[in-house]
Amino acid sequence: xxxxxxxxxxxxVAVDLEDTPGRGVVRTSKKILQGGAKDLxxxxxxxxxxxxxxETGISAGISxxxxxxxxxxxxxxxxxxxxxxxxxxxxxxxxxxxxxxxENPEERLELVAFGSVTSALTAKPDATTAVIDDKILDSxxxxxxxxxxxxxxxxxxxxxxxxxxxxxxxxxxxxDHEIANGLSFSVVIPTAPLPLTTRAIAxxxxxxxxxxPDFVTTSGPLIKNKEEITKTLSSIINEVINHVxxxxxxxxxxxxxxxxxxxxxxxxxxxxxP
Numbered sequence: 001x002x003x004x005x006x007x008x009x010x011x012x013v014a015v016d017l018e019d020t021p022g023r024g025v026v027r028t029s030k031k032i033l034q035g036g037a038k039d040l041x042x043x044x045x046x047x048x049x050x051x052x053x054x055e056t057g058i059s060a061g062i063s064x065x066x067x068x069x070x071x072x073x074x075x076x077x078x079x080x081x082x083x084x085x086x087x088x089x090x091x092x093x094x095x096x097x098x099x100x101x102x103e104n105p106e107e108r109l110e111l112v113a114f115g116s117v118t119s120a121l122t123a124k125p126d127a128t129t130a131v132i133d134d135k136i137l138d139s140x141x142x143x144x145x146x147x148x149x150x151x152x153x154x155x156x157x158x159x160x161x162x163x164x165x166x167x168x169x170x171x172x173x174x175x176d177h178e179i180a181n182g183l184s185f186s187v188v189i190p191t192a193p194l195p196l197t198t199r200a201i202a203x204x205x206x207x208x209x210x211x212x213p214d215f216v217t218t219s220g221p222l223i224k225n226k227e228e229i230t231k232t233l234s235s236i237i238n239e240v241i242n243h244v245x246x247x248x249x250x251x252x253x254x255x256x257x258x259x260x261x262x263x264x265x266x267x268x269x270x271x272x273x274p
Contacts, residue, residue: 014041021086024058026096043193043271047088047215049255113140115220120189122237127164134169134191139214168195186250190214194273205246213251
């Protein structure tokens with residue numbers, strides 16, 4: 001993992017693997033920490049590897065006061081465009097799709113939701129109830145799940161509900177080990193990167209809760225075609241769901257086989273929230 005700092009503003013790009021095209025998120029706030037950006041970049045790397053794509057995950061951070069945000073974002077992309085790298089960014093915290101040049105951001109969100117629902121129903125085809133903890137994807141998920149005949153359990157305290165499926169993507173590390181120990185769900189489906197901490201994943205495994213790999217469930221936009229999303233994600237989930245250490249570890253090992261085929265060394269550390 002390498003941190004490339006910009007010269008024109010207080011910004012950086014976390015680049016997981018060198019000398020290869022990359023894609024990932026760009027975020028802006030008063031202070032964007034490098035540690036979180038590294039975690040996000042690693043998650044994207046494993047998502048790409050899961051689909052046999054020879055690219056690296058990246059994650060950019062722009063630290064700027066609110067009144068200078070617009071100018072800072074413009075300077076960021078102006079400098080990035082002068083680099084020799086093939087980097088592409090999607091909009092994260094504080095950044096709009098117009099800033100990144102995304103042509104159809106609604107389609108990207110729909111494909112994330114579609115991949116999450118596909119993964120969930122592959123893991124538990126007989127599911128009848130679901131809880132959603134993701135304000136951004138809420139409407140997409142509700143529509144898709146309702147069309148599949150599932151009941152949506154509405155709640156102001158989603159982690160304390162009981163249902164077959166929990167769709168979670170409100171923030172990185174939203175479910176820690178203590179919250180995980182109180183969950184009453186069969187399957188936890190990430191709808192954004194890294195919603196479970198490392199210890200939470202271990203607790204889910206101990207309590208026979210399937211915690212699906214976020215870098216797989218959210219990879220719909222990397223595939224784009226819904227028919228291919230269904231085919232590919234269903235295949236991956238079925239392959240890793242019965243792994244002795246849980247589906248997330250199984251998906252990591254699967255991605256690492258591909259990464260080893262074109263990298264002399266594996267990146268250090270798997271994509272999990274601390």
